[in-house]
Amino acid sequence: MKSSISAKALNAVETPLLALIVAQGSMPSLDATLERAVASGDYKGKKDETLLVYGGGKAQRILLVGVGKGADITRSAVRRAVAIAAKRARGLGTKSFALAVTPEARGGLGAAELAQVAIEGVAQGRWQFLELKKQPEDPKPDLESVELVVEGSDKDEAEAGRRIGDAIAAGYVYTRNLQMQPGNIATPSHLGDLARKLGQAHGFTVTVLDKAQIKKEGMGALLAVAQGSAEEPRFIVLEYEGGTGAPVVLIGKGVTFDSGGISIKPAANMEDMKFDKSGATAVLGTFEVIGRLKPKVNVVGLIPATENLPSGTAVKPGDVVKSHYGKTIEIINTDAEGRLILCDALSYARRFKPAAVIDAATLTGAVVIALGHHAIGMLGNDEALPAEVRDAGERAGERCWPLPLWDEYRDLLKSDVADVKNSGGRAAGTIAGAWFLREFVDGFPWVHLDIAGTAYLESEGASHAKGPTAIGVRMFTEFLLKRAGA
Ligand code: BES
Ligand code: MN
Ligand code: ZN
Numbered sequence: 001m002k003s004s005i006s007a008k009a010l011n012a013v014e015t016p017l018l019a020l021i022v023a024q025g026s027m028p029s030l031d032a033t034l035e036r037a038v039a040s041g042d043y044k045g046k047k048d049e050t051l052l053v054y055g056g057g058k059a060q061r062i063l064l065v066g067v068g069k070g071a072d073i074t075r076s077a078v079r080r081a082v083a084i085a086a087k088r089a090r091g092l093g094t095k096s097f098a099l100a101v102t103p104e105a106r107g108g109l110g111a112a113e114l115a116q117v118a119i120e121g122v123a124q125g126r127w128q129f130l131e132l133k134k135q136p137e138d139p140k141p142d143l144e145s146v147e148l149v150v151e152g153s154d155k156d157e158a159e160a161g162r163r164i165g166d167a168i169a170a171g172y173v174y175t176r177n178l179q180m181q182p183g184n185i186a187t188p189s190h191l192g193d194l195a196r197k198l199g200q201a202h203g204f205t206v207t208v209l210d211k212a213q214i215k216k217e218g219m220g221a222l223l224a225v226a227q228g229s230a231e232e233p234r235f236i237v238l239e240y241e242g243g244t245g246a247p248v249v250l251i252g253k254g255v256t257f258d259s260g261g262i263s264i265k266p267a268a269n270m271e272d273m274k275f276d277k278s279g280a281t282a283v284l285g286t287f288e289v290i291g292r293l294k295p296k297v298n299v300v301g302l303i304p305a306t307e308n309l310p311s312g313t314a315v316k317p318g319d320v321v322k323s324h325y326g327k328t329i330e331i332i333n334t335d336a337e338g339r340l341i342l343c344d345a346l347s348y349a350r351r352f353k354p355a356a357v358i359d360a361a362t363l364t365g366a367v368v369i370a371l372g373h374h375a376i377g378m379l380g381n382d383e384a385l386p387a388e389v390r391d392a393g394e395r396a397g398e399r400c401w402p403l404p405l406w407d408e409y410r411d412l413l414k415s416d417v418a419d420v421k422n423s424g425g426r427a428a429g430t431i432a433g434a435w436f437l438r439e440f441v442d443g444f445p446w447v448h449l450d451i452a453g454t455a456y457l458e459s460e461g462a463s464h465a466k467g468p469t470a471i472g473v474r475m476f477t478e479f480l481l482k483r484a485g486a
Pocket of ligand 1: 338
């Protein structure tokens with residue numbers, strides 16, 4: 001999608017659709033039809049409230065979208081209102097539209113962040129996935145361009161924000177599309193190929209370990225999950241050098257399909273388990289953003305990728321395997337596979353002597369019970385890093401909420417035969433998953449993000465289509481940009 005910034009009077013903007021983000025209680029007077037509609041009291045500009053008018057000005061249509069009022073106007077509120085506008089624009093079938101945020105509707109946002117979150121909102125709202133349909137019903141053309149109309153004095157700052165917004169939008173769309181790809185297309189080796197392509201496009205060093213190399217490396221836990229599949233696993237390493245000093249390591253769970261294995265899942269909604277690679281796709285999308293923005297920070301991406309399937313060669317409940325770190329694991333439940341592949345990645349991460357490690361994983365159904373679909377479950381071994389991640393999440397509109405990782409919970413994972421077992425039953429499922437990972441964290445600050453509730457949505461919302469959310473891309477980017485001092 002193309003974006004541009006212009007500084008014009010709103011009534012001079014020639015466009016099929018002018019979307020205006022407005023605050024409750026302060027309506028712009030721009031057009032007679034609009035004024036009549038507002039004067040009637042029918043439209044108040046409440047959060048999410050929209051009004052479409054066909055006026056007499058240069059814009060063929062004007063769409064008002066309410067952002068709420070006063071202190072409610074945050075980056076997230078503006079992003080959401082813009083997403084609603086873009087979703088409507090796509091529904092109308094316009095290929096381009098113009099967008100403005102009235103002075104009252106921008107809260108305290110500076111011109112740069114306003115432009116950035118506006119473009120993020122457009123990327124969110126315009127998204128549609130038609131790639132695999134031969135005959136889409138009622139196809140709408142893609143929204144190709146947006147013109148962001150700003151005050152003249154804001155133009156330069158808005159341009160700087162647009163550059164960031166465009167890059168984030170590209171990574172976000174990359175991730176959302178890749179999440180959507182089914183397990184027969186987005187296989188572990190396909191993820192490896194995509195990582196290599198990113199490396200070529202942006203100049204990252206990319207290493208993709210195949211099954212034999214994974215074996216040689218000693219990643220027994222990853223191999224155990226992969227042993228039931230005909231598709232080979234991959235272990236993907238992306239390295240970006242943008243600064244000096246210890247790198248930030250981002251780890252993404254790349255289970256390209258999770259059937260549960262021998263501890264098989266029920267059939268209902270099992271197709272959603274193609275989204276079990278969402279941590280991996282967030283890391284890849286973040287590297288797409290990094291490639292475009294080239295922040296002054298070193299970043300390593302690690303993706304253990306495999307399927308989790310039952311077969312005659314699959315790992316069984318009760319089996320004991322040796323991890324990359326050296327600890328032995330009793331596999332109680334083959335459906336607790338995410339922690340098995342992540343523990344080998346956490347162990348591998350030691351060689352980079354990381355400044356910080358953040359993993360993103362659709363790890364537990366329990367996090368959906370605890371936090372629903374509005375927050376990422378956050379756990380870690382450090383004081384400062386979770387606060388930093390949480391702030392990045394707030395800026396990104398991808399909110400993280402802490403759960404405790406107290407010593408008392410460690411007992412959940414005591415095994416009779418091995419150093420640790422991979423499941424502690426139903427109690428405190430998200431915490432048990434994180435405690436398992438912590439057993440393999442050695443020598444660096446670490447945050448675990450359980451994104452099982454936020455990686456995809458089961459139904460459509462006002463600002464979001466059903467399906468994948470690209471969770472993690474905006475937050476990781478905010479985190480890295482701050483670390484880079486940008
Ligand atoms: N991929 C699932 C978690 C999940 C659940 C993701 C719902 C998205 C939506 C994970 O591999 C899993 O199966 N976890 C088990 C762990 C249990 C066996 C300890 C779970 O949450 O039931
Ligand atoms: Mn599972
Ligand atoms: Zn899983």
